[in-house]
Amino acid sequence: xxxxxxxxxxxIIDEVKRVVEVSEELIExxxxxxxxxxxxxxxxxxxxxxxxxxxxxxxxxxxxxxLNRGEFDQAGPYLNFKTDEHHLSRETIRGCxxxxxxFGELSPKEKKIMIEHTSANPNGPLHVGRARNxxxxxxxxxxxxxxxxxxxxQYYVNDIGxxxxxxxxxxxxxxxxxxxxxxxxxxxxxxxxxxxxxSQMLEEDxxxxxxxxxxxxxxxxxxxxxxxxxxxxxxxVLSGITRSLERLNIHFDSYQHESSFIVDGSVQEVxxxxxxxxxxxxxxxxxxxxxxxxxxxxxxxxxxxxxxxRDIAYHIWKAERADELIDILGEDHKNHGEFIKNxxxxxxxxxIPEIVFYSFVSFEGEEMSTRKGTYVTLDEFMDTAEEKxxxxxxxxxxxxxxxxxxxxxxxxxxxxxxxxVIRVQPRKPIDFRWDEALNFQGDSAPFIxxxxxxxxxxxxxxxxxxxxxxxxLEGLExxxxxxxxxxxxxxLVLLKTAENNAPHLxxxxxxxxxxxxxxxxxxxxxxDSDEKRKERLAIVKSFSYSMESVLDTLGMKKTKKM
RNA sequence: GGGCGUGUGGCCUAGUCUGGAUAUGGCGACAGCCUCCUAAGCUGUAGCUCAGGGGUUCAAAUCCCCUCACGCCCGCCA
Numbered sequence: 001x002x003x004x005x006x007x008x009x010x011x012i013i014d015e016v017k018r019v020v021e022v023s024e025e026l027i028e029x030x031x032x033x034x035x036x037x038x039x040x041x042x043x044x045x046x047x048x049x050x051x052x053x054x055x056x057x058x059x060x061x062x063x064x065x066x067l068n069r070g071e072f073d074q075a076g077p078y079l080n081f082k083t084d085e086h087h088l089s090r091e092t093i094r095g096c097x098x099x100x101x102x103f104g105e106l107s108p109k110e111k112k113i114m115i116e117h118t119s120a121n122p123n124g125p126l127h128v129g130r131a132r133n134x135x136x137x138x139x140x141x142x143x144x145x146x147x148x149x150x151x152x153x154q155y156y157v158n159d160i161g162x163x164x165x166x167x168x169x170x171x172x173x174x175x176x177x178x179x180x181x182x183x184x185x186x187x188x189x190x191x192x193x194x195x196x197x198x199s200q201m202l203e204e205d206x207x208x209x210x211x212x213x214x215x216x217x218x219x220x221x222x223x224x225x226x227x228x229x230x231x232x233x234x235x236x237v238l239s240g241i242t243r244s245l246e247r248l249n250i251h252f253d254s255y256q257h258e259s260s261f262i263v264d265g266s267v268q269e270v271x272x273x274x275x276x277x278x279x280x281x282x283x284x285x286x287x288x289x290x291x292x293x294x295x296x297x298x299x300x301x302x303x304x305x306x307x308x309x310r311d312i313a314y315h316i317w318k319a320e321r322a323d324e325l326i327d328i329l330g331e332d333h334k335n336h337g338e339f340i341k342n343x344x345x346x347x348x349x350x351x352i353p354e355i356v357f358y359s360f361v362s363f364e365g366e367e368m369s370t371r372k373g374t375y376v377t378l379d380e381f382m383d384t385a386e387e388k389x390x391x392x393x394x395x396x397x398x399x400x401x402x403x404x405x406x407x408x409x410x411x412x413x414x415x416x417x418x419x420x421v422i423r424v425q426p427r428k429p430i431d432f433r434w435d436e437a438l439n440f441q442g443d444s445a446p447f448i449x450x451x452x453x454x455x456x457x458x459x460x461x462x463x464x465x466x467x468x469x470x471x472x473l474e475g476l477e478x479x480x481x482x483x484x485x486x487x488x489x490x491x492l493v494l495l496k497t498a499e500n501n502a503p504h505l506x507x508x509x510x511x512x513x514x515x516x517x518x519x520x521x522x523x524x525x526x527x528d529s530d531e532k533r534k535e536r537l538a539i540v541k542s543f544s545y546s547m548e549s550v551l552d553t554l555g556m557k558k559t560k561k562m
Numbered sequence: 563g564g565g566c567g568u569g570u571g572g573c574c575u576a577g578u579c580u581g582g583a584u585a586u587g588g589c590g591a592c593a594g595c596c597u598c599c600u601a602a603g604c605u606g607u608a609g610c611u612c613a614g615g616g617g618u619u620c621a622a623a624u625c626c627c628c629u630c631a632c633g634c635c636c637g638c639c640a
Binding site: 045446462 | 564568573574575579580581582584586595598599600601604605620636637639640
């Protein structure tokens, strides 16, 4: 099994290469507007190498090229290629019926990729802003899996360090009655109150700083009691965080604890390796790495290690276990990310990570901070999304049981949260507003889910099985071919999304696919279409499978009723 | 002050890396479409010259320089 558009693109590249004898990098195939064709070759970039004007090159290629899978025409300096519609339709339907909800998947690559995402400090519940991280990471993980990678999703648990020391101090010294009332019956909501109160006290009383410091030192020096106390608190909050994420359809394959790199001595080794580099120097006994004009400190003057050192140890550990690495980091870590890459390069470590940075999310124009307690938690946001979904369902349906309404609301709520976060390019800032985030019309999760639900209105009433062999695909109408063509794009989109680590492309595709189906649905009756019924059912079924694949890739939920 | 990033119709957004053929789509607005597989849908109209200025090029939203606005970073915190 292979995919018609992938094959066609490959054929074009091979043929152009054969005809003009240039290296493959010079052949830039782009996707033109729909009416021009499936692919286009602008000949401008070949002009310098071939020492001819673009139009003559186009003419030259047009005269020599031979394609089995489609045709082409010359338009000035462009060549436009259009695949054979019948072949495209047949192969796309065949692909969908064979692969079903895995449509779009590519053969295994024998490559391991480790995707680190979230890695939020376990000091309180996840807020919507932070949730951008797991949603980007998990979506990329799903995409890499689909194109054949062996994927490991990893949470790096910052179970030591200052923030955990503050939480632990709070747990040791504060009583329940000192705290704000419990917002939600969940362990992360419980413990964050200790963290917030302790942070607040620390701001008012600098004397507490020494107590925090001594907790950190005790931990690093291997004080068992302190160590276990920190770990216990971090594990408790972590379990609250992961429960929230599971609700968002996100899970991890492994957890790696920051403390482990201190315990096993690897941080010390890293510090020794770093100290031998020409990029490092010491200032009053503290080791730092020169990053352009910045000094990135990796140890304190008392010799205790700092987060950058531990993160290098972690990345070396990761590099030994995977062929490719991806880190999802907030924009506040840009500098740190540069340091990690530069330091790993200097240490001759391979692979170094690809880092996806995302900008922060504000809410109704306000910044969110765990320390200050100014945030909307992921749980709250999802509750509201579900509630809103419920209202919308009840506006339209009065024939569903409360249980069914609840199920659909949950599916729509989860999907809306994920979709609204992933549809925007990571590096762009997002300002969440309830009315926009929970707008269920147009470019939204329910729009996409609804297109899928519509297929079931049809498929459940049609009981016959589907056989590719009995179909007459010669006389398909424009809108039918257009839908199949859009379905056929899926593998191309998956590849491009992974290549650029740009998951928003996948979201955009999901919307376009759904929109194309909605037009088909309007124009072509299926069940009453007599002589075209079988063919149209096959198209609906193909769309249904491809949409299942797309929804799964975005971590969204499918629903047969809405 | 320095570094990084962002700035596309009233609002949100694609395209920017890899310069090219009429700048993508949504929300909102206005005008239409349910005796017919779920109207959370579909169709049409109006609206942007791509923050501003300069430059490179046959060609710039896309590359370079300057300016403005906003965000993030500039800790022996993480």
